[in-house]
Amino acid sequence: MALIDEVLTEISTVMHQVDEKQLAQAEAVITKDRRIFVLGAGRSGLMVKGFAMRLMHIGYTVFVIGETITPSIMPGDVLVAVSGSGTTGSVVEPAQRAAENGVDVIGVTSNANSPLAQLGVATIIVPGATKAGDGVASIQLLSTLFDQSVHVTLDVLTLMISRRDHVSNDTAKATHSNME
Amino acid sequence: MALIDEVLTEISTVMHQVDEKQLAQAEAVITKDRRIFVLGAGRSGLMVKGFAMRLMHIGYTVFVIGETITPSIMPGDVLVAVSGSGTTGSVVEPAQRAAENGVDVIGVTSNANSPLAQLGVATIIVPGATKAGDGVASIQLLSTLFDQSVHVTLDVLTLMISRRDHVSNDTAKATHSNME
Amino acid sequence: MALIDEVLTEISTVMHQVDEKQLAQAEAVITKDRRIFVLGAGRSGLMVKGFAMRLMHIGYTVFVIGETITPSIMPGDVLVAVSGSGTTGSVVEPAQRAAENGVDVIGVTSNANSPLAQLGVATIIVPGATKAGDGVASIQLLSTLFDQSVHVTLDVLTLMISRRDHVSNDTAKATHSNME
Amino acid sequence: MALIDEVLTEISTVMHQVDEKQLAQAEAVITKDRRIFVLGAGRSGLMVKGFAMRLMHIGYTVFVIGETITPSIMPGDVLVAVSGSGTTGSVVEPAQRAAENGVDVIGVTSNANSPLAQLGVATIIVPGATKAGDGVASIQLLSTLFDQSVHVTLDVLTLMISRRDHVSNDTAKATHSNME
Numbered sequence: 208m209a210l211i212d213e214v215l216t217e218i219s220t221v222m223h224q225v226d227e228k229q230l231a232q233a234e235a236v237i238t239k240d241r242r243i244f245v246l247g248a249g250r251s252g253l254m255v256k257g258f259a260m261r262l263m264h265i266g267y268t269v270f271v272i273g274e275t276i277t278p279s280i281m282p283g284d285v286l287v288a289v290s291g292s293g294t295t296g297s298v299v300e301p302a303q304r305a306a307e308n309g310v311d312v313i314g315v316t317s318n319a320n321s322p323l324a325q326l327g328v329a330t331i332i333v334p335g336a337t338k339a340g341d342g343v344a345s346i347q348l349l350s351t352l353f354d355q356s357v358h359v360t361l362d363v364l365t366l367m368i369s370r371r372d373h374v375s376n377d378t379a380k381a382t383h384s385n386m387e
Numbered sequence: 388m389a390l391i392d393e394v395l396t397e398i399s400t401v402m403h404q405v406d407e408k409q410l411a412q413a414e415a416v417i418t419k420d421r422r423i424f425v426l427g428a429g430r431s432g433l434m435v436k437g438f439a440m441r442l443m444h445i446g447y448t449v450f451v452i453g454e455t456i457t458p459s460i461m462p463g464d465v466l467v468a469v470s471g472s473g474t475t476g477s478v479v480e481p482a483q484r485a486a487e488n489g490v491d492v493i494g495v496t497s498n499a500n501s502p503l504a505q506l507g508v509a510t511i512i513v514p515g516a517t518k519a520g521d522g523v524a525s526i527q528l529l530s531t532l533f534d535q536s537v538h539v540t541l542d543v544l545t546l547m548i549s550r551r552d553h554v555s556n557d558t559a560k561a562t563h564s565n566m567e
Numbered sequence: 568m569a570l571i572d573e574v575l576t577e578i579s580t581v582m583h584q585v586d587e588k589q590l591a592q593a594e595a596v597i598t599k600d601r602r603i604f605v606l607g608a609g610r611s612g613l614m615v616k617g618f619a620m621r622l623m624h625i626g627y628t629v630f631v632i633g634e635t636i637t638p639s640i641m642p643g644d645v646l647v648a649v650s651g652s653g654t655t656g657s658v659v660e661p662a663q664r665a666a667e668n669g670v671d672v673i674g675v676t677s678n679a680n681s682p683l684a685q686l687g688v689a690t691i692i693v694p695g696a697t698k699a700g701d702g703v704a705s706i707q708l709l710s711t712l713f714d715q716s717v718h719v720t721l722d723v724l725t726l727m728i729s730r731r732d733h734v735s736n737d738t739a740k741a742t743h744s745n746m747e
Numbered sequence: 748m749a750l751i752d753e754v755l756t757e758i759s760t761v762m763h764q765v766d767e768k769q770l771a772q773a774e775a776v777i778t779k780d781r782r783i784f785v786l787g788a789g790r791s792g793l794m795v796k797g798f799a800m801r802l803m804h805i806g807y808t809v810f811v812i813g814e815t816i817t818p819s820i821m822p823g824d825v826l827v828a829v830s831g832s833g834t835t836g837s838v839v840e841p842a843q844r845a846a847e848n849g850v851d852v853i854g855v856t857s858n859a860n861s862p863l864a865q866l867g868v869a870t871i872i873v874p875g876a877t878k879a880g881d882g883v884a885s886i887q888l889l890s891t892l893f894d895q896s897v898h899v900t901l902d903v904l905t906l907m908i909s910r911r912d913h914v915s916n917d918t919a920k921a922t923h924s925n926m927e
Binding site: 246259260270274276278301304381383 | 424443449451452453454455458459460484562564566
């Protein structure tokens with residue numbers, strides 16, 4: 208189907224611009240002795256929740272900003288913050304405050320010149336089209352291409368972490384929610 | 388205001404039928420060496436999330452069934468399950484399965500004859516009106532009186548636990564999310 | 568039980584300071600031809616979600632800021648914003664922006680001198696203890712007394728609206744989610 | 748990066764097995780005069796929420812089962828239900844009940860022989876690896892490949908619908924939440 212091929216080509220174009228070194232830097236920040244917090248709005252928020260879920264599956268202590276049981280974030284914690292434009296107020300302002308207070312922020316954004324791209328100890332540029340007009344052009348609506356590429360990017364990062372940690376699929380399965 | 392007085396009287400009537408011994412039994416199950424899971428649908432779900440949030444504030448490891456980072460529940464864990472009628476499928480079925488697998492269930496319901504009231508190691512009957520017609524009659528819509536009374540009941544339980552554990556307000560404040 | 572009585576007395580003390588005229592002003596703003604948005608963080612957020620759920624049950628078009636299917640808020644819409652201290656950034660800043668753009672804000676707060684108390688077309692002061700130290704003193708942790716009193720206040724408001732609109736319990740029941 | 752290429756190849760392999768005719772059948776069911784409900788657990792739930800958000804952006808009335816303001820589902824409504832294995836209890840049981848009550852179910856699953864694949868008026872088979880072992884094999888954990896492929900599939904479906912409806916990117920932008 209032509210439409211499927213066009214979308215796959217868009218995602219592939221973006222993913223080939225994701226920098227392996229940036230992924231490795233993010234990987235190095237995410238270790239088991241640290242608490243990982245995630246933050247995002249809209250569909251970016253859904254993607255970073257998916258990442259948090261997998262980190263939990265492979266044995267990390269993870270919290271989603273805005274969910275019920277999320278404690279205060281402290282110096283030494285890690286915050287993964289996602290915003291296509293890199294300017295979303297409800298994401299960038301808390302991330303900025305966190306960074307100033309000794310939290311290690313990993314920013315994920317389409318826009319290398321945005322505030323979010325500047326403030327972290329690691330930054331992953333995922334140059335998919337956003338609703339602000341950043342990144343690789345797309346036939347899809349709003350920031351869909353960014354969301355799709357963030358999905359793949361964070362899953363590749365998960366794969367890198369799980370291999371580094373020698374976590375098997377069966378171990379991950381045992382942690383998966385059994386109340387569905 | 389007459390309406391406020393009527394509602395307060397309703398809540399008071401229900402709360403005076405909540406059994407102190409049942410609260411003490413629930414308190415005894417909730418200890419810091421165990422993981423506490425909570426489960427509820429609709430407004431009961433909101434109330435039990437509020438309880439989970441406070442348990443986190445006072446130092447417990449808590450998870451909300453259905454939220455992103457909730458792991459599998461295991462024998463030895465505690466499950467607090469709330470349903471006014473005690474028959475809500477999405478609450479009672481998972482609670483039943485959990486109980487069969489060695490999870491200590493604390494059921495909170497208006498209906499002492501319901502399945503949920505039978506399956507746990509502890510049960511708290513909060514006899515507020517529900518939309519199924521259980522409990523103390525109410526001028527309020529649906530299960531509002533049940534929700535209000537569950538709110539107060541779980542907060543009294545929190546107070547009992549925090550006093551037992553000697554947790555101060557300042558300690559709780561330090562854990563409260565600082566990303567709001 | 569002494570603890571239950573103390574908590575009920577606290578709630579009653581707060582509720583008798585809630586101003587009937589403020590409730591009537593809020594009621595007048597909430598009409599069926601308008602879209603109602605709600606906003607709150609932490610346990611205040613849970614309470615305002617409970618209010619949104621009931622407004623849906625009695626036939627209103629309601630949206631929760633931060634949930635999946637919430638559209639952009641527009642001039643003429645209503646925003647119910649809850650914050651105990653009246654200063655929570657993630658609540659007050661969006662509320663301020665909304666008010667400037669022609670949205671009718673109803674602020675619910677413990678602190679009559681807070682920014683949130685000043686910016687709306689209607690304000691409901693619920694002077695329960697908050698973690699910032701506002702309101703009626705409490706033996707309970709953090710802003711628990713505020714949350715409880717907001718719960719009752721918004722349910723009384725719901726009752727006023729449903730009576731004005733002649734909505735019966737059976738009508739509300741028919742709209743209640745049947746997928747639980 | 749080799750890992751990125753492997754993941755892209757996996758997604759591409761799955762997407763080339765998604766049947767254009769099944770997408771067209773689903774598209775035909777989703778029309779503006781109907782209410783669309785979505786349902787999913789875990790990462791499938793996140794994907795179907797992303798779909799619901801986009802449907803809202805392009806002018807549909809959409810609800811997420813389990814969110815605050817979701818009303819009862821009625822005969823004539825549409826339910827999009829996603830489960831990799833097609834057997835997830837909290838998804839399949841409500842979908843089954845809905846189908847029996849005259850709701851038009853669109854099932855999205857990896858397993859063409861599963862209950863979910865049988866019960867709908869339309870079914871989209873997305874044969875990505877799931878944690879139950881269905882579908883195209885994957886180096887990724889659990890049902891990651893299924894989630895990624897569902898993401899792309901539902902976005903392609905959105906693109907088909909938005910083109911049919913002549914919705915522009917600017918129209919979608921105007922509906923996008925402005926409270927982030």
